[in-house]
Amino acid sequence: METTPKDYSHIKGWGIDADPHNNPSYPIKHRTNGEHAGYVRPDLPQQPETVEVLHSNERPNLTAVFGTSAPPSGLSGMIRRLAFRYSENEYRHWLPLLLADRVNVVEGILDDLAHGHIPNIFAEKGGKADWKYNRAGAIRSIAVGALLTTGALVLLTRKSKAPRRSKTRSNARDKA
Amino acid sequence: MLAMNYRGPYRVRLDRNKPMPEILHPQDAIVRVTRACICGSDLHLYHGLVPDTRVGSTFGHEFVGIIEEVGPDVTKVKVGDQVLVPFNIACGECVFCKQEMYGNCHESNPEATAVGAIYGYSHTAGGYNGGQAEYVRVPYANVGPTVIPADMDPDDAVLLTDVVPTGYQAAEMGAIQPGDTVVVFGAGPVGIMAAKCAWLFGAGRVIVIDHLEYRLEFVRNYAQCEAYNFKSLEDPVLFIKKTTGWLGADVCIDAVGADASGNAMQSITGKKLLLQAGAATALHWAINAVKKGGVVSIVGVYGPTDNLVPIGNMMNKGITMRGNQTSVKRLLPRLIEHVQAGRLNPKGIITHRVPLEEVADAYHIFSAKLDECIKPVLIPSSARA
Ligand SMILES: NC(=O)c1ccc[n+]([C@@H]2O[C@H](COP(=O)([O-])OP(=O)(O)OC[C@H]3O[C@@H](n4cnc5c(N)ncnc54)[C@H](O)[C@@H]3O)[C@@H](O)[C@H]2O)c1
Ligand SMILES: [Zn+2]
Numbered sequence A: 001m002e003t004t005p006k007d008y009s010h011i012k013g014w015g016i017d018a019d020p021h022n023n024p025s026y027p028i029k030h031r032t033n034g035e036h037a038g039y040v041r042p043d044l045p046q047q048p049e050t051v052e053v054l055h056s057n058e059r060p061n062l063t064a065v066f067g068t069s070a071p072p073s074g075l076s077g078m079i080r081r082l083a084f085r086y087s088e089n090e091y092r093h094w095l096p097l098l099l100a101d102r103v104n105v106v107e108g109i110l111d112d113l114a115h116g117h118i119p120n121i122f123a124e125k126g127g128k129a130d131w132k133y134n135r136a137g138a139i140r141s142i143a144v145g146a147l148l149t150t151g152a153l154v155l156l157t158r159k160s161k162a163p164r165r166s167k168t169r170s171n172a173r174d175k176a
Numbered sequence B: 001m002l003a004m005n006y007r008g009p010y011r012v013r014l015d016r017n018k019p020m021p022e023i024l025h026p027q028d029a030i031v032r033v034t035r036a037c038i039c040g041s042d043l044h045l046y047h048g049l050v051p052d053t054r055v056g057s058t059f060g061h062e063f064v065g066i067i068e069e070v071g072p073d074v075t076k077v078k079v080g081d082q083v084l085v086p087f088n089i090a091c092g093e094c095v096f097c098k099q100e101m102y103g104n105c106h107e108s109n110p111e112a113t114a115v116g117a118i119y120g121y122s123h124t125a126g127g128y129n130g131g132q133a134e135y136v137r138v139p140y141a142n143v144g145p146t147v148i149p150a151d152m153d154p155d156d157a158v159l160l161t162d163v164v165p166t167g168y169q170a171a172e173m174g175a176i177q178p179g180d181t182v183v184v185f186g187a188g189p190v191g192i193m194a195a196k197c198a199w200l201f202g203a204g205r206v207i208v209i210d211h212l213e214y215r216l217e218f219v220r221n222y223a224q225c226e227a228y229n230f231k232s233l234e235d236p237v238l239f240i241k242k243t244t245g246w247l248g249a250d251v252c253i254d255a256v257g258a259d260a261s262g263n264a265m266q267s268i269t270g271k272k273l274l275l276q277a278g279a280a281t282a283l284h285w286a287i288n289a290v291k292k293g294g295v296v297s298i299v300g301v302y303g304p305t306d307n308l309v310p311i312g313n314m315m316n317k318g319i320t321m322r323g324n325q326t327s328v329k330r331l332l333p334r335l336i337e338h339v340q341a342g343r344l345n346p347k348g349i350i351t352h353r354v355p356l357e358e359v360a361d362a363y364h365i366f367s368a369k370l371d372e373c374i375k376p377v378l379i380p381s382s383a384r385a
């Protein structure tokens, strides 16, 4: 923060039309102008950093508390770490994060398989409710799904499976 | 414990073995959830529109429950208290919280400085697990959790964590003057509540726009307002111009956000190609339908990248645009009064009560607007006994 002079007598008319009522953020903000001092870390204890937390480079530190729901891991985690090198102002921040989200979906499926769980995508998409309240739509998507699965099976059975297995294993390790 | 588990766009399931949340900070509490809603905001995550939504996380920012455990520095609530928990995680100490901008706390979300912290709302909103689970970690427990008044129905209380304050703040940010015509885009829970609250500020006429007939019918009765289907209006903006004596509405409220339909170009670039942070159709209409010098109030949620809106018209028309995440804690005292006095009846919008175990079906029903759904509430089995 640069220090602002408190004396404006050298500026003719300084503040002559200032109007505290002209405040479009009223009543959302009970203006104190505390921000004029810049960022001051409140006197709060710090949550210990027990997992990896990425933080925006538009702030100097971690916040006093933070979430720990899904620390970065695997390939998606690497993409997220790269994304956090750039500020929230940059496409280079947000677009890689969206990409990482999609990669993460594939990692999620591989991780399920590695744990011997075949995800029931029909149920995850609310298939039961769809069958009950949207019968015509449900039949349509089941037909499309069946076509796609048959297609995928045909493709998969024609290719070697060896490289795919090793990928599964590395993902399981990342999760732990 | 049982918890909702996000697997990818349009895919969620129940996790039966999610580890119990722990106290990670001296001001944390653990809450045993008794009710948790699904919000229109959760749909943006569910549809994959919000960057840094990680697989394996638990959503849910609208919940009530019982304090199960407290950290050493928690003094304002105690084990056994029945609390409603505002959706914003706020420290109460930073420069923004001190000015009552609890939705803009600067000490709870390290991942994005533009966004406050929200339970179960991606890492862009702090990376917290949410309340669509049996238990949830509640940071800054001296600030957020509010003891539910003894005479209050928990179904009313759970809607005070977000929907009621958000509808109210939407109207408040509109700076509605007595007699004003207020147009609300979106007849979801938030738009319905915004329409209802617009009257509390003295609106002279309230008009709601949506395309789901059952919701339009509902809001006409619930909020005693006019409601029109944009699919049967050739041009919703022209319709509003004509019906307001050609000058436009005094106040337009965007209660739709990134999942808007109604404009193919917006939908393709915003929701399919992700070239913008969701479809900004409703906001586009709001800017063009408001009068010169009018106010556009945005509570609909958009992602952090950018959106296509006619900003040139904002300048030429001298419009004031306002928006924010709702500062729930700031509004609670007044809104509790409104509920107790019968001026607002939040639980009247709940249409679906679903066991937490059926979370995947509940998401699909709410997202695809099946079975005339307006607001679904998830109830963990431990709270159903
Ligand atoms: N600012 C906040 O603090 C805050 C809090 C809660 C919710 N929200 C946001 O409010 C918005 C609405 O939430 P909800 O729970 O009511 O969601 P919802 O999905 O139930 O409702 C959205 C409604 O908008 C309608 N709609 C779609 N396109 C439209 C258009 N072009 N014009 C008019 N209506 C259109 C849909 O048919 C639907 O009925 C969401 O964006 C949500 O994220 C913001
Ligand atoms: Zn919400």
Ligand SMILES: [Zn+2]
Pocket (backbone or CB within 6 Å): B090, B091, B092, B093, B094, B095, B096, B097, B098, B104, B105, B106, B107
């Ligand atoms: Zn704060």
